[in-house]
Amino acid sequence: MASLFRSHNIRKTALLSIGIFFLMILIFKVSSDTTPDLADLLNQAGSVVDPNEELRKNTNGNNNDNSGSSDGNSGASNHHLGGLSFTGNRKQNEELELAKKLNELTEKLLDDQEVRLKKLEKDRLQLEKQLNELRRPHQDATLRERxxxxxxxxxxxxxxxxxxxxxxxxxxxxxxxxxxxxxxxxxxxxxxxxxxxxxxxxxxxxxxxxxxxxxxxxxxxxxxxxxxxxxxxxxxxxxxxxxxxxxxxxxxxxxxxxxxxxxxxxxxxxxxxxxxxxxxxxxxxxxxxxxxxxxxxxxxxxxxxxxxxxxxxxxxxxxxxxxxxxxxxxxxxxxxxxxxxxxxxxxxxxxxxxxxxxxxxxxxxxxxxxxxxxxxxxxxxxxxxxxxxxxxxxxxxxxxxxxxxxxxxxxxxxxxxxxxxxxxx
Known part of the structure; x- marks a missing residue:
């Protein structure tokens, strides 16, 4: 029971770490015109670990400790290394696609904001013009007063x-x-x-x-x-x-x-x-x-x-x-x-x-x-x-x-x- 609880915490921690990692990359890309493409940054991030693999590692490690079999541990490790390669590539593609969509959404929001700002400025100028036209002196005032x-x-x-x-x-x-x-x-x-x-x-x-x-x-x-x-x-x-x-x-x-x-x-x-x-x-x-x-x-x-x-x-x-x-x-x-x-x-x-x-x-x-x-x-x-x-x-x-x-x-x-x-x- 304690082992499952620890595994659950490890998974949550890993997911949180990956989320923070991608958020930092997204912020860095939006704030800099000279930042490399997000895909290039992710391709360079070879140290990212699949949280499922971390769970399997910890579970497998506990079993090895109980059995004391070094051969079994070695075999399990080789098996999970192969799984890591396939799962990691799939997860990386999914994350790249998500980051791409987030980037497109951010650019669209920025474009929409610029359009709204231009419209607001146009409306402000029009309102100012109308206010000037409505600025009328009192009818009973003298010419000099007006x-x-x-x-x-x-x-x-x-x-x-x-x-x-x-x-x-x-x-x-x-x-x-x-x-x-x-x-x-x-x-x-x-x-x-x-x-x-x-x-x-x-x-x-x-x-x-x-x-x-x-x-x-x-x-x-x-x-x-x-x-x-x-x-x-x-x-x-x-x-x-x-x-x-x-x-x-x-x-x-x-x-x-x-x-x-x-x-x-x-x-x-x-x-x-x-x-x-x-x-x-x-x-x-x-x-x-x-x-x-x-x-x-x-x-x-x-x-x-x-x-x-x-x-x-x-x-x-x-x-x-x-x-x-x-x-x-x-x-x-x-x-x-x-x-x-x-x-x-x-x-x-x-x-x-x-x-x-x-x-x-x-x-x-x-x-x-x-x-x-x-x-x-x-x-x-x-x-x-x-x-x-x-x-x-x-x-x-x-x-x-x-x-x-x-x-x-x-x-x-x-x-x-x-x-x-x-x-x-």
Whole structure:
């Protein structure tokens, strides 16, 4: 009775050992791409013993001890050696087949898991899109409140790595122009980590309708604008407000990478917008050429999404455009066209809104009066509230006037061709 009990324990131990052995091989194969085939490992495992043979050995050994016959023991051993060879091969084949099925099952489970993960990610993106579309401000909120709700401002976030450009024609259109193509290429070459998008009339119209679908008066104002240059001006504010990044006119050529624009002694978290001076004339006849005594340029702007200056600019342009529609004055006259553009969507209104921001201490945190005199003859970058104001050389080098230095100057970041895009067919 004790002998049978010991035999039963030996069999259980042997089966458990073999099970652990095959489990270790299976785990090793799944976790390593360079593991040999399981069949090769099993063929090399010559020391595996059949548990039935172990039982026979122990039983036979007990009988030999009782009889004391060495010849009988020898004969029994030879007999069981032959049985071990046949039984071992059969068991090995069965175990190989089982391991193969387990391996196939594991691979199938992994493939199914990958399919499920891809489906979950697709569903997540679709849900996120639907949530954005459902994100609607309160109907009774003002235009500015709705804009702020849809696109909140966070000064501490990083500048998004986007470069936005727009032009009437696509890159494959022969009217695009080689000079503009060179500039478009250089923006991408000098800023390899940035997403660079060029919009034409059709794509810019589509993106405005999509991004501002919940603020219909903004879309309406964009549609009403009677000239492409007005839409291009408005488009830059709309994209920067919603997405952030850099907007650059198509008639610009980058001379240095975008990260070089921020001085070493200024933290990017302190800045919400980067602009440069457009004009700072010395003559008294500045009113003949400019809307303001000193103007900030809008052909290159870097901003974080939701900046209050952009919000006010969009609201002001929208309200003025809808007012022009109601008054029946929704036209851009040929006479003095440049000045009309400046005051409607261009650098004149842009400058006015910036100074309005500086002098609103609730928004800017500045308690003293800020005027054009704080920026005239500026030759080094100046941080005012969260706006980094660059000298005229930075985005308009080589003018030879108003303090502009050459293109080789260390602060020459972007060359502007001043092509007067609104005059081009």
């Amino acid at each position: 804009l702020a709700y849809m696109f909140p401002y966070d000064q501490d976030r990083k500048f998004p790595a986007y470069i936005w450009q727009s032009w009437k024609y696509g890159l494959n259109d022969e009217r695009f122009g080689p000079k503009y193509k060179k500039g478009e290429e250089q923006w991408a070459v000098k800023n390899p980590g940035f997403v660079h998008e060029l919009f034409n009339d059709d794509t810019s119209n589509a993106i405005v309708h999509y991004v501002y679908m919940n603020i219909p008066e903004v879309v309406r104002a964009y549609e009403l604008m009677p000239h492409v240059i007005l839409k291009m001006d408005f488009f830059r504010y709309l994209m920067l407000f919603a997405k952030g990044g850099v907007y650059a006119d198509v008639d610009t050529l980058p001379l240095q990478p975008i990260p070089n624009w921020i001085p070493e002694n200024v933290e990017p978290s302190e800045i919400g917008m980067i602009i440069a001076i457009q004009s700072d004339p010395n003559s008294q006849d500045w009113r003949e050429h400019y809307a303001k005594r000193l103007q900030f340029g809008n052909w290159v702007i870097q901003a974080k999404p939701g900046h209050p200056i952009l919000r006010e600019m969009i609201a002001t342009v929208t309200e003025e455009t809808l007012k022009k529609e109601n008054d029946g004055t929704l036209v851009l006259p040929e006479l003095n066209m440049e000045m009309n553009i400046m005051n409607w969507t261009g650098t004149g209104l842009w400058t006015e809104v910036i100074f309005k921001y500086f002098n609103d201490y609730v928004l800017s945190g500045i308690f003293s009066k800020v005027t054009w005199k704080d920026f005239t003859k500026l030759d080094v970058p100046k941080l005012v509230s969260d706006v980094l104001v660059l000298p005229i050389t930075c985005f308009s080098p080589g003018l030879g006037e108003m303090g502009s230095q050459s293109e080789e100057h260390p602060l020459a970041f972007v060359k502007h061709y001043f092509e007067k895009l609104y005059r081009q067919p």
